[in-house]
Amino acid sequence: MYRNYGNARGRPGVVLAAAAVAQFVVALDMAVVNVALPEIRTALGFAPLDLSWVVHVYALTFGGFLLLGGRACDLYGRRRMFVLGLTVFGLCSLVGGLAQEPWQLVAARAGQGLGAAAAAPAALAMLTTTFAEGPRSVRALGVWSAVNAAGGALGVLAGGLLTEYAGWRWVMLINLPIVAAALALVPAGVPAGASPARGERLDALGAVLATGGVGLLVLGVVRTETLGWGSPVTWAALAAAAVLLGGFAAAESKVAAPLLRLGLLRSRWVAGANVLVFLAAAGQFAAFYFVSLYMQQVLGMGAAATGTAFLPFSLGLVAGTVVATRVTASRTPRVPLVPGALLAAAGLAWFALISPDGSFLTDVLGPSLVTSVGAGLVLAPVAAAATTGVAPREAGMAGGLMNSSRQLGGCIGLAALATVAAHHTGTTAEPTALNDGYALGLAIAAAVFLLAAVVAIGALPRRRAVTSVQRSTDPADNQLEGTPS
Numbered sequence: 001m002y003r004n005y006g007n008a009r010g011r012p013g014v015v016l017a018a019a020a021v022a023q024f025v026v027a028l029d030m031a032v033v034n035v036a037l038p039e040i041r042t043a044l045g046f047a048p049l050d051l052s053w054v055v056h057v058y059a060l061t062f063g064g065f066l067l068l069g070g071r072a073c074d075l076y077g078r079r080r081m082f083v084l085g086l087t088v089f090g091l092c093s094l095v096g097g098l099a100q101e102p103w104q105l106v107a108a109r110a111g112q113g114l115g116a117a118a119a120a121p122a123a124l125a126m127l128t129t130t131f132a133e134g135p136r137s138v139r140a141l142g143v144w145s146a147v148n149a150a151g152g153a154l155g156v157l158a159g160g161l162l163t164e165y166a167g168w169r170w171v172m173l174i175n176l177p178i179v180a181a182a183l184a185l186v187p188a189g190v191p192a193g194a195s196p197a198r199g200e201r202l203d204a205l206g207a208v209l210a211t212g213g214v215g216l217l218v219l220g221v222v223r224t225e226t227l228g229w230g231s232p233v234t235w236a237a238l239a240a241a242a243v244l245l246g247g248f249a250a251a252e253s254k255v256a257a258p259l260l261r262l263g264l265l266r267s268r269w270v271a272g273a274n275v276l277v278f279l280a281a282a283g284q285f286a287a288f289y290f291v292s293l294y295m296q297q298v299l300g301m302g303a304a305a306t307g308t309a310f311l312p313f314s315l316g317l318v319a320g321t322v323v324a325t326r327v328t329a330s331r332t333p334r335v336p337l338v339p340g341a342l343l344a345a346a347g348l349a350w351f352a353l354i355s356p357d358g359s360f361l362t363d364v365l366g367p368s369l370v371t372s373v374g375a376g377l378v379l380a381p382v383a384a385a386a387t388t389g390v391a392p393r394e395a396g397m398a399g400g401l402m403n404s405s406r407q408l409g410g411c412i413g414l415a416a417l418a419t420v421a422a423h424h425t426g427t428t429a430e431p432t433a434l435n436d437g438y439a440l441g442l443a444i445a446a447a448v449f450l451l452a453a454v455v456a457i458g459a460l461p462r463r464r465a466v467t468s469v470q471r472s473t474d475p476a477d478n479q480l481e482g483t484p485s
Contacts, residue, residue, distance in 0.1 A: 063411060286417045
């Protein structure tokens with residue numbers, strides 16, 4: 001049983017700041033190394049086919065261990081896992097910045113993913129247990145969503161500027177002061193964690209099945225960049241992932257303390273929000289990818305100029321989240337989700353009109369603002385939707401599930417759309433052909449956001465109701481974690 005001692009909520013403002021800073025650096029590292037890849041290849045002597053692992057191994061370990069990290073937060077304390085995850089993330093960032101061989105950088109990126117898989121669900125769980133459902137919770141989750149979205153967009157900006165003016169090592173070393181800032185906030189007001197409830201232990205079988213299944217799924221998808229979707233290796237990895245994830249679902253229905261309680265998915269809020277965030281991440285990650293390539297390979301912009309060109313996108317995301325947060329504070333998360341998904345779809349459809357003879361002002365700026373505001377309207381309330389009605393002791397579980405959905409959506413969506421665009425382009429590197437492939441990918445991303453709007457309309461409840469997952473009969477569910485006795 002969890003017991004409260006003193007101020008179990010800690011200082012809410014400090015909790016919000018710590019969670020936001022941590023989520024920012026986790027999101028930043030999804031994109032910050034992308035622009036630096038050519039310089040990394042030259043400096044460390046990467047083979048062409050191995051270079052993509054600098055990006056993919058982070059997604060692989062991050063996505064593969066999120067459910068495990070989320071449940072560990074509930075059992076062993078959110079603050080404890082938050083500090084452990086950030087410490088691992090920071091140390092691996094230092095190792096990566098000092099790397100002298102390709103394997104050292106890849107190993108460091110894998111370690112960053114492991115650290116992020118512990119810190120990200122802990123950060124979200126800290127927010128949902130510190131701020132009770134209502135306007136204050138919506139505002140806190142809106143801030144978290146804004147920095148999460150801005151971290152991904154600013155990663156491209158930071159990567160371009162650091163690569164061009166400071167060197168590629170700084171795309172890793174830049175994490176150190178950010179991690180230090182988040183850790184410095186912990187003793188200032190983040191409440192102490194709690195010891196596990198008696199008799200509850202980490203679901204070892206579920207952890208193996210979930211981590212292996214999600215890891216193979218991510219591995220199979222990211223390798224389509226070089227192997228293609230028709231490769232026997234791809235299908236073997238996906239088939240093995242399906243077997244492991246099916247075994248995970250069967251195992252979770254039988255254990256007393258599951259890694260993911262399947263009953264959580266009976267909530268329309270939880271299930272609908274996770275489908276929606278999967279689709280939204282697929283569209284958003286693809287937009288970053290194609291627009292970045294369009295500016296560099298078709299318009300001929302440099303790394304720093306490309307990064308700077310994403311600044312309007314970042315500002316639009318923040319503006320969208322501010323509006324969505326205000327709307328959700330008085331209405332349900334469903335209200336901004338539908339127009340947001342439609343607006344993002346419209347922006348991406350506008351992006352699909354890119355021209356090989358275009359420019360930043362005519363082909364990028366306008367659709368960037370429309371798409372980013374729409375994405376902000378979606379990303380801000382979806383976190384509130386995914387945690388609506390969730391009992392406090394399952395906050396880490398819900399946070400791990402939502403972050404897993406986002407990671408898988410981004411990974412699978414990007415790999416699928418990149419493959420479609422590559423097949424359309426063929427082997428030529430001629431700007432007109434590349435432009436056509438990117439335009440097709442952006443058009444499909446627009447359709448993905450349209451599907452997200454359909455999910456928001458059909459799956460999410462019209463009213464914020466107390467569901468069966470909001471409060472359980474166990475009194476421990478209705479207490480905030482405090483210092484263990």
